[in-house]
Amino acid sequence: MKNFIFDIDGTLLDTEAMYIKALQEVLHERGMNRPYAELAKTFGIPSRDALIRLGIKDIDGVLAEWTPKTEEQPYQDTVAVYAGVKDALGKLRDAGANLAVMTSKRQFEFDRDVVGHGLAPYFSQAIVAEDIAHGKPAPDGILLAMKRLRATPATTVYVGDTVYDADASKAAHVTFGFAGWNGKRPTDFTADVSFMTPQAMLNLLKA
Structure with a gap:
């Protein structure tokens, strides 16, 4: 495998x-008390799509x-690069792999999170939400x-x-690799490789 394209949130x-x-x-604050687990099921797709799936009216x-709430320091302090990610990206790049990211993040979020945590230099290409008409699970x-x-x-x-x-990987006919280092164990999909x-x-x- 020569080309590695990465999701960001929950992956890197x-x-x-x-x-x-x-x-x-x-x-x-709007009188809607939703359990964390329910909200977390939409993690990884564009924010608007997540709210639609959750049945939010406004x-x-x-x-x-x-969006502004995520900028507040208590929430920013929870963000971290997963252990071993930077080392692995560097070794992949040095071994000749082509590295890119494709994320549901908007450009300002990419700049804040990916650039801000020192990940951007590892990638030759970055696809953000503004670059495509349809987000995941579409293959665009x-x-x-x-x-x-x-x-x-x-x-x-x-x-x-x-x-x-x-689902996006399947639609694009590429291998899907599960980032198992995040500690989660999927129950709603099967990865080609973990x-x-x-x-x-x-x-x-x-290989």
């Missing part, structure tokens, strides 16, 4: 608490409050990343952590 960066706790507080109003983002990498489906793996990532540590990705590169 632990950002779930930042997004979900901020949303939970916004909804609570989507624009909630979005206007949710993966297909655009492959086009920019000049990659073929047979030589490409998309590394992610949710059913939306798995990586229990970031370094395990090097074995796929050599």
